[in-house]
Structure formats: structure tokens, C-alpha cells
Amino acid sequence: MSPVGAIVRKELRSYFVSPVAYVVASVFLLLTGLLSFLAIATASNRSMQLLRVQGSLPELNLNEFVFRPVFYNMAVILLLVVPILTMRLFAEEKKLKTMELLVTSPVTITDIVVGKFVAALTVFAGMLALSAVAPVALAPFAEFRWPPILTAYLGILLMGGLFLSAGLLGSSLTENQIIAVILSFGALLLFWLFGWAGQVFAGTALGKVLSYLSPLDHFDQLVKGLVATKDLVYFVAGIVFTLFLTHRVIESQRWR
Amino acid sequence: MIQVEHLTKLYGSKTAIADVSFSLEKGEVLAFLGPNGAGKTTTMRILTASLPATSGSAKIAGYDCFDQPKEVKRLIGYLPEIPPLYTEMTVTEYLTFVGRIKGIEPERLPVALDQVLERMSLSEVRGRLIANLSRGFKQRVGLAQALIHDPPILILDEPTVGLDPKQIIEIRQLIRDLAGARTIILSTHILPEATAVAKRVVIINDGRIVAEDTQEQLSARLRRSEKVSLTLKRSTPDVRERLLALPGVLSVRQEGHTFLVETELGRDLREDLGRVAVQNDWGLLELKLVAMTLEDVFLRLTQHEEGMETQP
Numbered sequence: 001m002s003p004v005g006a007i008v009r010k011e012l013r014s015y016f017v018s019p020v021a022y023v024v025a026s027v028f029l030l031l032t033g034l035l036s037f038l039a040i041a042t043a044s045n046r047s048m049q050l051l052r053v054q055g056s057l058p059e060l061n062l063n064e065f066v067f068r069p070v071f072y073n074m075a076v077i078l079l080l081v082v083p084i085l086t087m088r089l090f091a092e093e094k095k096l097k098t099m100e101l102l103v104t105s106p107v108t109i110t111d112i113v114v115g116k117f118v119a120a121l122t123v124f125a126g127m128l129a130l131s132a133v134a135p136v137a138l139a140p141f142a143e144f145r146w147p148p149i150l151t152a153y154l155g156i157l158l159m160g161g162l163f164l165s166a167g168l169l170g171s172s173l174t175e176n177q178i179i180a181v182i183l184s185f186g187a188l189l190l191f192w193l194f195g196w197a198g199q200v201f202a203g204t205a206l207g208k209v210l211s212y213l214s215p216l217d218h219f220d221q222l223v224k225g226l227v228a229t230k231d232l233v234y235f236v237a238g239i240v241f242t243l244f245l246t247h248r249v250i251e252s253q254r255w256r
Numbered sequence: 257m258i259q260v261e262h263l264t265k266l267y268g269s270k271t272a273i274a275d276v277s278f279s280l281e282k283g284e285v286l287a288f289l290g291p292n293g294a295g296k297t298t299t300m301r302i303l304t305a306s307l308p309a310t311s312g313s314a315k316i317a318g319y320d321c322f323d324q325p326k327e328v329k330r331l332i333g334y335l336p337e338i339p340p341l342y343t344e345m346t347v348t349e350y351l352t353f354v355g356r357i358k359g360i361e362p363e364r365l366p367v368a369l370d371q372v373l374e375r376m377s378l379s380e381v382r383g384r385l386i387a388n389l390s391r392g393f394k395q396r397v398g399l400a401q402a403l404i405h406d407p408p409i410l411i412l413d414e415p416t417v418g419l420d421p422k423q424i425i426e427i428r429q430l431i432r433d434l435a436g437a438r439t440i441i442l443s444t445h446i447l448p449e450a451t452a453v454a455k456r457v458v459i460i461n462d463g464r465i466v467a468e469d470t471q472e473q474l475s476a477r478l479r480r481s482e483k484v485s486l487t488l489k490r491s492t493p494d495v496r497e498r499l500l501a502l503p504g505v506l507s508v509r510q511e512g513h514t515f516l517v518e519t520e521l522g523r524d525l526r527e528d529l530g531r532v533a534v535q536n537d538w539g540l541l542e543l544k545l546v547a548m549t550l551e552d553v554f555l556r557l558t559q560h561e562e563g564m565e566t567q568p
Binding site for chain 2 (some may be wrong): 003005006007008009012013017018096097098099100101102103104105106107108254255
């Protein structure tokens with residue numbers, strides 16, 4: 001078995017023997033389920049109002065009125081739960097001195113970082129797959145288009161991946177899990193706010209840079225069903241760069 | 257097998273080790289002896305290729321610890337001072353994971369696992385969670401972790417620290433059993449431990465090697481005179497004078513009924529002393545040569561006592 005595979009298996013196992021993955025997944029699924037319900041209920045109220053006003057049953061765009069708000073809110077929930085999923089990954093190894101085992105074994109730091117990231121991404125993807133119960137359950141009763149939903153899921157997966165890599169970086173900086181989570185939160189919220197700052201400085205070069213750095217605009221495109229290379233590049237490059245930073249942090253700790 | 261030359265490691269401006277050199281042949285057991293904070297762990301971590309040195313070189317079986325870490329890591333089994341255990345795993349799960357990252361082939365892994373469990377007498381706890389094991393068992397799991405890939409070199413950092421006397425004896429026996437085919441470096445700040453398991457001792461203090469030799473030669477080198485202890489049942493006031501009158505006796509110190517006789521180096525006066533005691537009917541109870549213990553050697557070397565400057 002490759003060293004990465006061994007680390008992925010070990011991390012997955014430790015996700016499922018500790019309650020963290022279950023709690024995070026439960027909270028996430030409960031909230032997204034409730035969100036979906038609220039969005040659908042709101043949409044049906046609206047269509048009832050329109051029925052009364054117009055006298056005929058309107059064609060309501062479910063993609064627009066139900067799924068888009070659900071995906072935006074899902075992104076906010078992810079901002080809050082993803083760092084919890086990653087806080088343990090390096091902080092605990094350092095605290096329990098098990099990092100010593102990894103760094104004295106014939107595995108590279110890249111193997112370790114990638115292995116941990118892939119394991120976290122797998123758990124996260126599983127969580128997302130379970131949240132797809134809402135559109136699947138709705139499909140027999142309503143008309144909507146699947147492609148934008150699939151691209152939105154791609155967006156969530158990529159943005160979640162970016163959040164996970166940021167969480168991994170936060171965890172590599174400390175041996176205290178609480179500090180790891182706060183650092184990751186801070187960084188994610190900061191980049192989130194870049195989107196708003198970009199609007200404030202709209203039209204200037206600074207505004208453009210800030211908007212580009214924030215994941216919001218890129219995510220927005222995917223939720224709308226627009227798959228553009230530049231948005232995919234943003235997420236993939238962001239993930240690779242953040243993992244690279246994590247690698248540097250772990251490598252530099254070797255010298256101390 | 258292991259060559260260390262002029263190894264120096266600085267942490268910022270603090271010197272952890274300075275100009276450390278030693279070498280080790282295949283199959284040798286070497287004990288690193290020194291007080292806490294002397295640089296033992298630093299040296300070992302450099303040898304495991306996990307910590308880069310500031311200057312100097314360390315080679316394991318011809319591979320450089322800095323340039324060829326992967327080859328070095330394959331050859332080494334390392335037990336850190338705190339065993340690196342994932343306590344939420346069972347013994348089998350943990351050792352399987354270690355086997356995988358140490359690069360054991362999947363088809364060989366079950367065999368390697370069984371062998372190491374057998375060797376470390378862990379078979380009956382193989383399904384238990386590591387968190388629930390006693391300290392002694394945890395230490396053995398730590399050793400098993402270092403051994404699972406059957407490395408030719410073992411590096412053990414304070415392998416008996418925190419164990420009870422019975423467990424200490426067990427672990428030492430295990431280490432002795434492992435010696436022979438394997439080259440072993442272990443560190444300790446406990447002197448009898450170095451004597452118990454290692455033929456060669458390197459004494460390190462403040463990051464520098466202060467002595468390196470076999471344990472017998474170390475004590476011999478520092479011994480400038482022989483001491484004989486003589487215990488008598490009936491000591492008369494003139495015992496001291498009569499002993500001093502013997503040729504070769506340098507001094508006599510009395511502690512109750514025991515006389516500590518210091519004699520010239522290379523002269524064994526036990527026979528003469530015995531004869532005098534019997535002739536004078538002092539009631540000889542005990543007569544023995546007092547060898548300098550490693551403890552004396554260690555203190556003399558590390559505490560800058562008088563006479564240290566005269567040593568090579």
C-alpha cells in the first residue's frame with residue numbers, strides 16, 4: 001500500500017471511531033434539511049399568493065427560488081463546521097507526539113499532508129452526498145433542472161475543499177485544537193469578507209483583486225450553473241497553494 | 257554502520273550539541289549517558305533523519321541522514337522517549353498502520369505483525385485498545401513499533417523511563433535479546449542501565465562528548481589508585497599504623513570497623529592485608545577490592561571535579 005493510502009485509511013478510521021465526524025455530519029445535515037424545508041415552504045407560499053393574484057398556477061423556477069438560497073446558506077454552515085472537521089489532524093499528532101512516528105518513517109511530508117487532506121475530503125464528500133436527499137426527494141413532485149444543481153454541488157465540493165485545506169493549515173500551526181479552529185475560522189471569514197470589500201472598492205484594481213480572492217464570486221458562478229475554467233482554477237490553485245503552505249509549516253517545524 | 261562526525265546543532269543561539277563524533281560497528285550496543293538536557297535526544301533525532309544538523313555529518317550504513325532520509329528511515333527503528341501511540345487504536349490496528357508506513361509489503365505484513373507480537377509478548381493484548389494498556393505494555397507496543405519492519409539499527413530514547421522495576425528488567429532483557437544481529441543505540445540518564453545492556457558507553461554533557469570507551473576502560477582510566485576495603489571484627493587502635501606500615505599503602509581511612517586502604521596503582525595488596533589481619537588476630541570479616549563504579553566516573557566527568565583536567 002502506498003504511504004498516502006495508509007495515512008488516508010488511518011485518518012478515515014479515526015474519524016469514524018471518534019464522535020466528531022458523526023456530530024459534524026448530523027448538525028450539517030439537520031441544518032441543511034431544515035433549510036431545504038424552509039426554502040420549499042417559502043416557495044410554495046409564494047406560488048399560492050401568485051395563484052390568488054393571477055388566478056392560474058404560475059411556473060415557479062425551483063432552481064432559482066429553492067436551490068440557490070439553500071446552497072448559499074449551506075456555504076455559510078460549511079464555514080462554521082469544516083474547521084471542526086480538520087482541527088484534529090495535525091494538532092493532535094503534535095500534542096500526542098505521534099508526529100515523531102510519521103516523520104521518522106519513510107514517508108514524505110507531502111504524503112502526510114495529502115493523505116490527511118484526502119481523508120478529510122472523503123468524509124466531507126460523504127456528508128455532501130447525504131445532503132442530496134433534498135433534491136432527490138423533491139424530483140418526483142416538481143419540475144427543475146438537474147445541471148445547475150450538479151454544478152452547485154461541484155462548487156460546494158471545491159469550496160469545501162478550500163476550507164478543508166485552510167483548516168489543515170490552521171491545525172499545522174499549533175498543537176491546541178481550539179486555537180487551530182479559531183485560526184481557521186478567522187482566515188475563512190476574512191476571505192469571505194473580501195467579497196464584500198470587493199464591492200465597496202468596486203471599479204478599482206483593489207476591488208478586483210479582493211473580489212477575486214474571495215471564494216464567493218467563484219462559488220456564485222457555479223451555483224448559477226456557469227462552469228468557467230477561471231473559477232475551477234481559482235479553487236484548485238487555492239487548495240494546492242494552501243496545502244503547500246501547510247507542507248512548509250510542517251517542514252519548518254522539523255528544524256526546531 | 258553508524259558514523260557521526262563533528263555533529264553540531266544549534267537551536268537559535270542555544271547550542272544543543274557541539275562537535276559530537278563517534279562511530280559504531282554492526283552489532284554493537286552503545287549507551288548514551290548524560291544528564292537530562294545533555295543533547296542525547298537531539299543526537300538521536302538527527303540520526304533518525306528527522307532533524308537536520310547545523311553542521312557536521314551523520315551517516316547510517318553509508319547513507320547520509322540529511323541527503324538520503326528515505327533510505328536512512330527504512331534502516332532505523334526509533335522509539336522516542338514518549339512512545340508515539342495512537343491510543344484510540346487496538347494494538348493490531350496500530351502496528352498494521354506502522355507496518356504500512358514503514359513500507360512493508362501488504363502480503364508480508366500479517367507475518368511481520370505476528371512475529372513482532374510474539375517477540376514482544378503482546379499476543380494476548382493484540383485486540384485491546386492501547387489506551388487501556390498498562391505503562392509497561394505501552395512501552396512494549398512502542399518497541400514493537402520500532403521493530404516491525406525488522407530494521408538493522410535500533411535507536412531507543414530512554415527506553416525504561418517511567419517503568420516499574422520489574423518492567424525495567426523485562427525491557428532490558430528484551431533489548432539484550434535484540435542485540436547481536438542489530439546495532440543498537442540507547443540513551444539513558446540511569447547509570448546501571450548503561451552497564452546492564454551496553455558494552456560501550458558515550459558520556460555526554462552540555463552537548464559535548466566527555467568520554468567514550470568501554471565501560472571497564474572508562475573506570476580503569478579514571479582510577480589513579482586501587483582501593484581495598486577491609487572489615488574487621490576487633491579493631492585495635494594500632495590497626496591504622498600497622499596497615500600504613502605495609503609497603504605500597506598510600507592512605508587508610510577508617511569508617512567504624514571498615515578500613516578503606518588506598519594502594520599504589522597496579523599493586524594488589526589483598527594478600528598482604530589478609531596476612532596482617534590474621535597474624536594480628538583482628539577477626540577478618542571481609543576483604544574486597546573496591547572498583548570505581550560508573551557512577552563515580554560519571555560524576556567525575558560531568559561535575560568538573562578536581563582531576564578532570566588531567567584526564568585525556
